Amino acid sequence: MSGMPQYSRADALASIEKLRRRAWPARFWSWRYIVLRRLSQFGILLLFFGTAHWGWQAAKDVPVLTGNLSASEFMGWFPMADPFAVLQIFLTGHLLQPEVILGAAIVLGFYLLVGGRVYCAWVCPVNLVTDLAGWLRQRLPIPALFALSRNLRYLVLAAALVLSAITGVAAFEWVSPIGMMHREIIFGFGLGFLALSAIFLFDLLILKNGWCGHLCPLGAFYGVVGRTALIRVRFDKASCTHCGECARVCPEPQVLNLKKLEEVGLVASGECSNCGRCTALCPEDSLNFDLRPLIRKHHEARAGGQV
Amino acid sequence: MSDKSVKRRDFLVKLAQGSALAATAGTLWAYMVKQEVRAHPYALRPPGALAEHDFNALCIKCGQCVNACPYDTLKLAGAGGDIPIGTPFFKPREIPCYLCPDIPCLKACPTGALSPKLKNINDSRMGLAVIDLEHCLSWKGLRCEICHRECPLKGKAIVLETHPRGISKHAMFFPIVNSDYCTGCGICEKACPTSEPAIRILPHQMVQGKIGEHYRLGWTFETEITQEFKPAAPSAPPAPAEVPKQAPGMDYLNEGGL
Ligand code: SF4
Ligand code: SF4
Ligand code: SF4
Ligand code: SF4
Numbered sequence: 001m002s003g004m005p006q007y008s009r010a011d012a013l014a015s016i017e018k019l020r021r022r023a024w025p026a027r028f029w030s031w032r033y034i035v036l037r038r039l040s041q042f043g044i045l046l047l048f049f050g051t052a053h054w055g056w057q058a059a060k061d062v063p064v065l066t067g068n069l070s071a072s073e074f075m076g077w078f079p080m081a082d083p084f085a086v087l088q089i090f091l092t093g094h095l096l097q098p099e100v101i102l103g104a105a106i107v108l109g110f111y112l113l114v115g116g117r118v119y120c121a122w123v124c125p126v127n128l129v130t131d132l133a134g135w136l137r138q139r140l141p142i143p144a145l146f147a148l149s150r151n152l153r154y155l156v157l158a159a160a161l162v163l164s165a166i167t168g169v170a171a172f173e174w175v176s177p178i179g180m181m182h183r184e185i186i187f188g189f190g191l192g193f194l195a196l197s198a199i200f201l202f203d204l205l206i207l208k209n210g211w212c213g214h215l216c217p218l219g220a221f222y223g224v225v226g227r228t229a230l231i232r233v234r235f236d237k238a239s240c241t242h243c244g245e246c247a248r249v250c251p252e253p254q255v256l257n258l259k260k261l262e263e264v265g266l267v268a269s270g271e272c273s274n275c276g277r278c279t280a281l282c283p284e285d286s287l288n289f290d291l292r293p294l295i296r297k298h299h300e301a302r303a304g305g306q307v
Numbered sequence: 308m309s310d311k312s313v314k315r316r317d318f319l320v321k322l323a324q325g326s327a328l329a330a331t332a333g334t335l336w337a338y339m340v341k342q343e344v345r346a347h348p349y350a351l352r353p354p355g356a357l358a359e360h361d362f363n364a365l366c367i368k369c370g371q372c373v374n375a376c377p378y379d380t381l382k383l384a385g386a387g388g389d390i391p392i393g394t395p396f397f398k399p400r401e402i403p404c405y406l407c408p409d410i411p412c413l414k415a416c417p418t419g420a421l422s423p424k425l426k427n428i429n430d431s432r433m434g435l436a437v438i439d440l441e442h443c444l445s446w447k448g449l450r451c452e453i454c455h456r457e458c459p460l461k462g463k464a465i466v467l468e469t470h471p472r473g474i475s476k477h478a479m480f481f482p483i484v485n486s487d488y489c490t491g492c493g494i495c496e497k498a499c500p501t502s503e504p505a506i507r508i509l510p511h512q513m514v515q516g517k518i519g520e521h522y523r524l525g526w527t528f529e530t531e532i533t534q535e536f537k538p539a540a541p542s543a544p545p546a547p548a549e550v551p552k553q554a555p556g557m558d559y560l561n562e563g564g565l
Binding site: 086096097100155163173175194 | 329332333336337339340341343344360361363364365367368369370371373374375382383384385386387388391392393415416417418419423
């Protein structure tokens with residue numbers, strides 16, 4: 001174990017070059033997570049839609065997945081619920097039935113394990129809209145209009161909780177574009193698409209990653225939940241050349257602060273959504289999904305193998 | 308000014324700006340929520356729904372009640388419509404509630420917005436049927452009474468009252484709604500043959516009055532009478548009238564020595 005490793009500009013440029021020159025198979029392979037994420041996002045919506053409209057059943061009178069992302073029931077017995085929505089309702093001072101509390105606990109437990117913002121990258125339908133805006137923005141010459149703190153979302157989160165207590169209804173659920181989107185996909189059209197177009201234009205023209213990266217209180221909530229997640233991106237400082245390509249594709253680039261990564265050996269921030277963009281892209285294979293308790297062992301094994 | 312006090316002033320200004328921003332945005336947000344919650348007063352909710360304010364707070368907008376209804380009665384409100392966003396409602400003239408005895412919508416509700424306290428579907432009170440007497444065919448003297456015939460609680464929720472009309476014409480049959488029994492299912496509204504329904508379901512608070520506590524209906528014996536005047540105990544039989552000794556005549560008022 002020596003001090004700071006030295007990085008050369010040449011190595012970094014070589015890494016970038018390696019990335020540009022990838023053969024097509026490697027290129028396709030690097031899209032694996034985006035394909036899986038879309039399958040997951042659309043698949044979940046499809047299960048809801050099929051159950052609502054085509055009466056999909058697992059067995060007689062056992063609907064496959066009824067409800068929507070706010071609260072649902074899988075196979076007629078497995079309850080799930082949005083823990084943030086349940087928290088807001090709880091703060092209005094109303095007594096909830098055990099079923100929805102159990103559902104919220106199940107979902108919360110799941111995201112505590114896999115990473116809170118896994119919801120954002122793998123489930124949330126708004127992510128489809130904001131990813132599209134982000135993808136377009138990277139290809140268009142749109143200058144930044146202003147900068148906004150990414151911590152603003154925690155203020156919005158706090159405001160949602162306070163306003164729920166004050167107004168007596170779940171404050172975010174009554175204006176949530178996320179709710180509008182999945183409800184209107186599953187249960188029929190309304191004016192929710194206007195809110196979504198607003199988000200799209202905001203992200204595209206006004207602020208890069210504006211909604212998901214700066215404002216969304218649900219993302220903020222899951223960011224807090226995800227701080228101790230088991231599944232994290234492991235960082236291997238020996239192979240990294242500091243080319244910075246990972247931060248370029250990451251919608252939350254602040255989580256890829258390489259200095260910090262070198263210290264802890266993983267992407268520790270709860271704001272990481274485990275979307276897998278960086279791991280699939282890194283030309284040096286320095287970023288990989290791993291289980292948090294195994295990360296130290298894998299570091300040692302890798303270091304040992306190289307010595 | 309010292310460096311420190313400049314710093315402090317900057318901090319205070321920032322703090323004030325931040326608080327102002329938070330207060331403005333928060334007020335706007337609260338206003339939006341209040342506007343949306345200001346329930347469209349005609350929203351008819353599924354059976355067992357709590358009072359509007361509690362219902363709005365508890366309903367998580369999941370639509371499981373909507374999926375559970377075998378008749379497609381319930382819909383989930385979209386954004387920007389008349390009904391508070393994301394909440395379930397029904398329009399009886401399109402599809403009424405058919406009062407499933409096992410209440411699947413209520414069973415599906417995970418939050419208790421549809422209260423599990425409702426055990427018997429006939430005890431549900433989704434709204435109250437109200438007849439427009441001016442446009443009801445029966446009140447005009449035709450023999451319609453379709454609402455009465457279709458009502459799942461006929462004879463209780465809707466009763467017929469007959470009124471004789473002149474010689475050689477048949478009697479009039481007036482449908483009358485009894486709020487003690489009407490569930491607000493809306494089957495009558497669906498069935499009414501007039502081009503705009505002459506009977507409609509409305510939320511109770513839109514139509515039901517309330518007589519003040521101070522009125523005493525003395526002639527209904529269930530009403531407790533609180534004034535000092537007490538009617539004679541009904542158990543004591545009235546003393547038999549005295550039989551006059553002679554046939555009443557001009558002088559009978561003078562009887563008894565007057
Ligand atoms: S930040 Fe919000 S809108 Fe974006 S993906 Fe996460 S939950 Fe969805
Ligand atoms: S009682 Fe039956 S018909 Fe009426 S709303 Fe519920 S499920 Fe639908
Ligand atoms: S099932 Fe309950 S919580 Fe879900 S939409 Fe219906 S009333 Fe609301
Ligand atoms: S069905 Fe309509 S028109 Fe006929 S009696 Fe009832 S309220 Fe009147």
